[in-house]
Amino acid sequence: MKIIVCVKVVPKVEEVSFDPETKTLDRSKATNELNEADKNALEAALRLKEKVGGTVVAVSMGPPFFEPFLKLCVAMGADDAVLLSDKAFAAADTYSTSYVLAQAAKKIGYDLILCGESTADSGTAQVPPQMAEWLGIPHVSYASTIEATDGKLLVRRTVKGGYELVETPLPALISVELGSNTPRFPDFKRKRWADREFKLTIWGSKDLTLDMQNVGRQGSKTDVIDLRMLAPTERKRIKIEGTEEEIAEKLASIIKET
Amino acid sequence: MRGIWTFVEVQDGAIEDVSLEVLGKASELAREKGVESSAVIAGWQLSNIVEETAKYPVDKIYYVEHELLRQYSPSAYAKALHQLVERHKPEIMLFGATYNGADIAARLAVKTGAGLIAHVVGLEIERETGMLIGHVPGFGGSIVAVCRCRPNVLQMATVRPGVLEKPQPAGGNAEIIKFSPELNEQDVGLRLVERSVSPTIDITRAERVVVAGMGTGGDLTPLKQLAEKIGAELAVTRPLADMGAAPRDVQIGSTGYSLRSKLAIIAGASGAAHFVSGIRDVKTVIAINTDPNAPIFEFADYYVVGDLFKIIPRLTQALAR
Ligand SMILES: Cc1cc2nc3c(=O)[nH]c(=O)nc-3n(C[C@H](O)[C@H](O)[C@H](O)COP(=O)(O)OP(=O)(O)OC[C@H]3O[C@@H](n4cnc5c(N)ncnc54)[C@H](O)[C@@H]3O)c2cc1C
Numbered sequence: 322m323k324i325i326v327c328v329k330v331v332p333k334v335e336e337v338s339f340d341p342e343t344k345t346l347d348r349s350k351a352t353n354e355l356n357e358a359d360k361n362a363l364e365a366a367l368r369l370k371e372k373v374g375g376t377v378v379a380v381s382m383g384p385p386f387f388e389p390f391l392k393l394c395v396a397m398g399a400d401d402a403v404l405l406s407d408k409a410f411a412a413a414d415t416y417s418t419s420y421v422l423a424q425a426a427k428k429i430g431y432d433l434i435l436c437g438e439s440t441a442d443s444g445t446a447q448v449p450p451q452m453a454e455w456l457g458i459p460h461v462s463y464a465s466t467i468e469a470t471d472g473k474l475l476v477r478r479t480v481k482g483g484y485e486l487v488e489t490p491l492p493a494l495i496s497v498e499l500g501s502n503t504p505r506f507p508d509f510k511r512k513r514w515a516d517r518e519f520k521l522t523i524w525g526s527k528d529l530t531l532d533m534q535n536v537g538r539q540g541s542k543t544d545v546i547d548l549r550m551l552a553p554t555e556r557k558r559i560k561i562e563g564t565e566e567e568i569a570e571k572l573a574s575i576i577k578e579t
Numbered sequence: 580m581r582g583i584w585t586f587v588e589v590q591d592g593a594i595e596d597v598s599l600e601v602l603g604k605a606s607e608l609a610r611e612k613g614v615e616s617s618a619v620i621a622g623w624q625l626s627n628i629v630e631e632t633a634k635y636p637v638d639k640i641y642y643v644e645h646e647l648l649r650q651y652s653p654s655a656y657a658k659a660l661h662q663l664v665e666r667h668k669p670e671i672m673l674f675g676a677t678y679n680g681a682d683i684a685a686r687l688a689v690k691t692g693a694g695l696i697a698h699v700v701g702l703e704i705e706r707e708t709g710m711l712i713g714h715v716p717g718f719g720g721s722i723v724a725v726c727r728c729r730p731n732v733l734q735m736a737t738v739r740p741g742v743l744e745k746p747q748p749a750g751g752n753a754e755i756i757k758f759s760p761e762l763n764e765q766d767v768g769l770r771l772v773e774r775s776v777s778p779t780i781d782i783t784r785a786e787r788v789v790v791a792g793m794g795t796g797g798d799l800t801p802l803k804q805l806a807e808k809i810g811a812e813l814a815v816t817r818p819l820a821d822m823g824a825a826p827r828d829v830q831i832g833s834t835g836y837s838l839r840s841k842l843a844i845i846a847g848a849s850g851a852a853h854f855v856s857g858i859r860d861v862k863t864v865i866a867i868n869t870d871p872n873a874p875i876f877e878f879a880d881y882y883v884v885g886d887l888f889k890i891i892p893r894l895t896q897a898l899a900r
Contacts, residue, residue, distance in 0.1 A: 334718045334719035334721075334852050334853065335719070335851070335852045337718050337722075339721075339722055346718075346722070414694075415685075415695065415697070416688065416689065416692075416694070416695070419689070439834070441719070441853075442717060442718055443697075443715075443717050443724075444697075444698065444717065444833065444834070445697035445698065445715075446681055446685075446697065446698075447681070447684075447685045447688075447695060447697050449685075450653060450681075450682045450685035450686050451685045451686070451688065451689050451695075453654075453686070454654075454657065454685070454686040454689035454690060455689055458768075459652075459653075459654055459768030459769050460653060460654075460682070460686075461769065462653075462678060462681075462682050463678055475772065478678075479678070479827055480678050480679070480774075480776060481590070481677065481678060481776065481779055481828055482776035482777050482778065482779040482826065482828060483774070483775045483776035483777055483826070484774075484775055484776075485771060485773065485774045485775075486771075486772040486773040486774075487769050487770065487771055487772065488769065488770040488772050489768060489769050489770075490768070493768075499817075499821075499834065500817065500818070500820075500821030501821075541694075541729070542688070542692065542693060542694035542695070542728055542729050542732050543694040543695065543696055543726050543727065543728050543729065544726065544727055544728075544729065545724045545725065545726055546712075546725050546726065546727050547724075547725035548722060548723070548724055548725070549722070549723045549725065550721065550722055550723075551716075551720070551721055551722070551723055551859070553859075553877075553878070554859050554860070554861075554878070556864065556877070556878055556879055556880050557880040557881065558876065558877070558879060558880070558882065559880065559881050559882070560876075560881075560882055560883075560884070561881055561882065561883050565885065565889050565890060565893050566893060566897075568883055568885065568890055568893075568894075569890060569893035569894040569896070569897040570897050572865060572881070572883070572890075572894050572897070573894060573897035573898045573900075575863075575865065575881055576809060576842065576844075576865075576894075576898065577898075579841055579842045579862070579863045
């Protein structure tokens, strides 16, 4: 099975600061990491590959600093990785992001595309279904387990109040639920190889068949017109002290009053 | 005037609460804009849902009926809705940001070349332009991006459940327009093999909530007893839902639900950014954590540095006295 896993590099949300004067986000001090749910998607892909054979290719659209993170995917077990990087791709909303990813998937070739359910920074969860629509293939979202059965996939997806078991033909796209598995650590030897010898493929807009009307800022259908920091809710921050019994009594009277 | 549409999602024979919440807001915005507010219902044999929807403030109901919509399929639903959109060309179309609603909206947005604003917590009409403005929480919920679609495209948004008020039934004069989409078997793609759901509580409406974090180690018994004692609902942080200790439907935070309760007692949660965005609107927060430097204390009105397994049972006893 040819599997593509779409990944994104995101800043740790706790470390992103906001300048209310300039209304800009400062990500420069934040640690970057592979989006957590995308690691779950990669792990799901590697497990499928171990069962049914095939290849796993990690793909990301982003600036050149994503490179080490794609190498990390290779160290974890991906066979290959492709970075889609071009100034023309910048400032894309989900419409144009999903378009470029879909065009790259067509070029790579696939039976199955896996994505994380959403990203930690913007968290729209829209890119996976939008990509599936560009490709004209079925998609299943919030998958917690994926099983391959003769040319089809049986997917368990989380829904309100429980789960659904859904069967999908291939090719298909599946978004994998955050926390649905434990991503493996990179193998030490493979990591050294990935860091030193593996050659990342980098494609710009010229390397893909693109209608530039759909790409980057120009191709986007939405704009962020303002950023606002939510003022934290005022809290009293009163420490309750004493013996355990005294604390319990004090809390009990607070609860009775509210 | 082309109007504002709300997709009314139906699950197991009932309307999703969030759809009504959105419908209420849509009708308000439509009045402000001086256009019609319409509901869109899609499925098979849903005349009772059409009737139910007609009780709410809405001018028109588009009823998209097809046997292949009996089973949920984002691609078939998106195709059917695309045909309806092409026919009547609404200006704005809103969805609840549910598992299924968000899937359909995303596919429809690509089909129609629409702008899609995700998981909004607030909606307004921009005075100067008459365009839709959506407030989108990002970065764990501490920052809100104010988003607008490009001119001359269908403007779409999905709305986070529980952030808007459900409207009162009022009306009954909605014009009902039936629509039969053209669909074939190939459009469905998926096959539903099994569906297992139990009734859920709407945690966004709970008055009192006890929230368990990983400090419980997955043992929710003392917190359940406390919740029972004070008539509260039990909720959890993300890792406990991941573990299956409680359903995703009671997970609080940026990838779960936001509380609006009078009281929340939070035990054994560290206070991560992705979590605390879900307790912003709680009136009184009590936090218990063994770590004197736990960030959760910054977000609490009353806090206790201590072991929840010692404090909580004593608190339940004290409340019994
Ligand atoms: C994209 C993304 C989305 C996310 N969305 C959410 C979300 O919606 N909701 C959410 O909750 N998280 C979310 N998370 C996870 C979040 O970042 C934190 O990892 C999570 O909130 C931590 O949960 P916790 O506080 O229960 O556990 P921990 O951070 O492990 O904290 C446990 C706490 O319990 C305390 N403790 C231990 N033993 C005791 C005891 N006996 N008595 C009292 N205290 C004790 C410890 O001191 C510690 O502070 C998300 C993460 C990502 C990447």
